[in-house]
Amino acid sequence: MDTTIKIDSKARDQLAALAQVRGTTMRALIEEFAATALTPQQLEERAERTRAFLSEEFGHRFSDEDSAALRSRMREEYSAHRAALRGTGDAA
Structure with missing residues (x-):
């Protein structure tokens, strides 16, 4: 199930730049973070x-x-x- 996350444009641009440098998408970048970050x-x-x-x-x-x-x-x-x-x- 897909969802929408609202963030400010500065954070969005930062995520987009990170994703581009890593050769991935913002979605994949966020999913990787969620899967690897520990509570x-x-x-x-x-x-x-x-x-x-x-x-x-x-x-x-x-x-x-x-x-x-x-x-x-x-x-x-x-x-x-x-x-x-x-x-x-x-x-x-």
């Missing part, structure tokens, strides 16, 4: 499976504080990486 619940389920695996296979248990610290470090590293790619030199 917060799916992310939490994945995190729980990962914690269980690490505990079972390696005997390591991550606390909520450990997880928060790792997320923070990953965000910092990602930001530094993006800054380096932009050549801004403000990598922290």
Whole structure:
């Protein structure tokens, strides 16, 4: 069943440009995003499976504080990486 999604023209133009560069349609681009993007619940389920695996296979248990610290470090590293790619030199 098809449906219509209303977005502003700036977002539409951005999606059209992305689709063109990727050699696909806006429909396929949005369908790909919907199929691959994870909801917060799916992310939490994945995190729980990962914690269980690490505990079972390696005997390591991550606390909520450990997880928060790792997320923070990953965000910092990602930001530094993006800054380096932009050549801004403000990598922290």
